[in-house]
Amino acid sequence: MDMSSLVGLRGMLNRFKTSHPKFFAFLERAGKETDAGSLIELRLTTSDGRVMETNMRVKEEDMELINALMK
DSSP states (O other): OOHHHHHHHHHHHHHHHHHOHHHHHHHHHHHHHOOTTOEEEEEEEOTTSOEEEEEEEOOGGGHHHHHHHHO
């Protein structure tokens, strides 16, 4: 990825944060509370009502990535 792409991505991320502040507040808090054994569940309901769901159990080896993303 070149520098101009990174700059563009940063701008998009900043606009997304402005539009959805509760989402990032949730991620920040959840990141602090997540530990090995935690269950992360995701659900998407599309505009036409279809539902997609998944989950994952956090493993000890996942914590290094989660902690790095929190910084």
